[in-house]
Amino acid sequence: MQPPTPIQLLDLRAQHEPLQAQLDAALHATLQEAAFIQGEAVGQFAIELGQYLGNPQVVPCANGTDALQLALLSLSLPPGTEVLMPAFTYVATWEAAAVLGLVPVPVEVSPHTYNLDPAATAAAITPRTGAILAVHLFGQCADLEALRQLANQHGVALIEDNAQAIGATFTTAAGEVWAAGTVGEVGTTSFFPSKNLGGFGDGGALFTRDAARAQLLRQLANHGQTRKYHHERIGLNSRLDTLQAALLRVKLPHLGAWTAARQRIAAQYDAALLGHSSLRPPGRDPRSSHVFHQYTVQVPDVASQRDKLQHYLTGHGIPSAVYYPLPNHLQPAYAYLGYSQGQFPVAERLARTVLSVPMHPMLTNEQVAYICQVLQAWP
Template sequence: MANSALNPPILMLDLHAQHAPIHAELEAALHHCLKESSFIQGPAVGAFAQALSQHLGISHVVPCANGTDALQLALMSLRLPPGSEVLVPAFTYVATLEAAAILGLVPVVVDVLPNTFMLDPKAVEAALTPRTGAIIAVHLFGQCADLESLRRIADKNNIALIEDNAQSIGATFTTRSGETWVAGAVGEVGTTSFFPSKNLGAMGDGGALFTQDASRAELLRQLANHGQIRKYQHEYIGLNSRLDTMQAALLQVKLRYLNQWTSARQHVAAQYDAAFTGMAGVHTPARDPRSTHVFHQYTLRVTEAGCRAALQQHLLAKGVPSVVYYPLPVHLQPAYHYLGYRTGQFPVAEHLCQTVLSLPIHPTLVPEQVAYITDAVKCFF
């Protein structure tokens, strides 16, 4: 089957197709915002925050302008002394380090687990010093980091745990005792992004913070609004970081469909698994049995690092897009050379950057498209 014969063509993310069935609802939400004309901190912002709080079972949701701001605000709420160390994974998007560095904190890079790609708790313990103030756990590609181990380490050492939940909204983690923890609700603060490509994406930028602590939630609201405790009274140095009213209204519509879209992503992942499990040349995404997986990405590992580029070119020639998340580990990014890390220091992350490849996964992929993608991968090996 040629990709040219597929209608629609295969995309990494097809927002047009995803929005089409709910177009009238989205349009009505925008029309209401235009009629109301309360474009900054309008009623839709609070309504969306309440709806998301109920959906996730998290006590407090504090909207903000984007996911990077959310990370920065989370760290600001900890009031760490300048020069405090923040442990971050070597395999992550650069915003994880950026949020710490811009506040005068020191990102301390930690290697990741080779199967789930997330923070290695043993490496975290080895990286602790008297200056450590926080751990940022990134829930990558759709499942949870080892929350139980990281929460234990944080508590034992009296340091904060922040969860970057931009890619795993709605995922859960089951502890050894049988408790179910919601991603974003375990740390002192959880953060998320509503960037359009996320599982719950806006039509522009947006973000939010999660906490179970009412006093911290109030502090986060103040920090996100110029540090105001009331109008024109600024108790703290803060940010101007607000979720736009129209984006909140659109997100509230899309939230109604998040579970449906998650199920569709999981169905596509199951089809990929059935096709690729046991196949020579690639490893399917590992699952932590304690975590659910909402599949922000479906990321293969190519067995031989040198053949990923050839596979990607082969897929492109067949009309199948793919993306490398991430091509360069954060400790080797030029902006962070000042931290003094060198090539070879975090071998797991460096190897992943040479071998991972993400395939299309979104709620509107149809079985014929998935079959075409799997056949294209198989005929390469």
């Protein structure tokens, strides 16, 4: 078997090609305006993204990691406060808490959805807990209803890391539909180029439905000032470049169609893996939509099994990637927290068994059919 055309894990060139004239025009207009910091496009993009998400306040910033740090800064938590977060996630979630002198507390995740386990989260809450930091990993909402209830019950904040799930929704038992990133005190996202709504460099944003908190976040992202050279708080220099905002404005109207394409591709993968003897497709929470930032399968927890699958796929012209190969509680940078192998077995098993296959909206029907055929043939 040979792929019909070369397959990429992510194909930004193909995504941007139909938009090239609009992107060129946005670039030209920005260069002509020459307002490269806090230009008009930044405010326009914030309004348009807010409308897409059901009208939260949107505060653009420099990148997704800054967004997490700003979200935590806005809570004014004293050093040493514990922040509960997934044991299985990208390091930025942990990093944002650690650099502020807060204590990252790993919590076990669901082996099916890869997101925070609400029961484990409840068990991890102590009098030192100040916030729950939920990650909507790979494009699917964490259990927002349970986590919101837990946060309310214990008087702690809920922060949403929505870098991978922009546009996803969660439907409550009462039938309310919540947009991912808009349920906690603050939600965050990233416009890193590989994200579902990716820029042309770094970028990020924060979401909140609290106007006062939005004003605080704007202040914190601008050196802690609301008036130039008058600094009421210690803040960051974290602003979305005008150029990035202008280019993201071109891409935002296409996000819904790109999401639908991702969902169609995922449905084809699901069908191909139905009843497969050794490959497990990603689980779904029926209350959440899934925008498939990644399509991540699991292999049996047998030595070298994932390496063999990855080698097999490579041999058939199909790229793949491991997100993430080492849980954060076992990373050398977080050894000071005192965790050891075996304390979070689900997260550790996922780190050994997950593999992400190509998932982007520009995959052709022929490419997807080929990938499905190769996956089905894996023993």
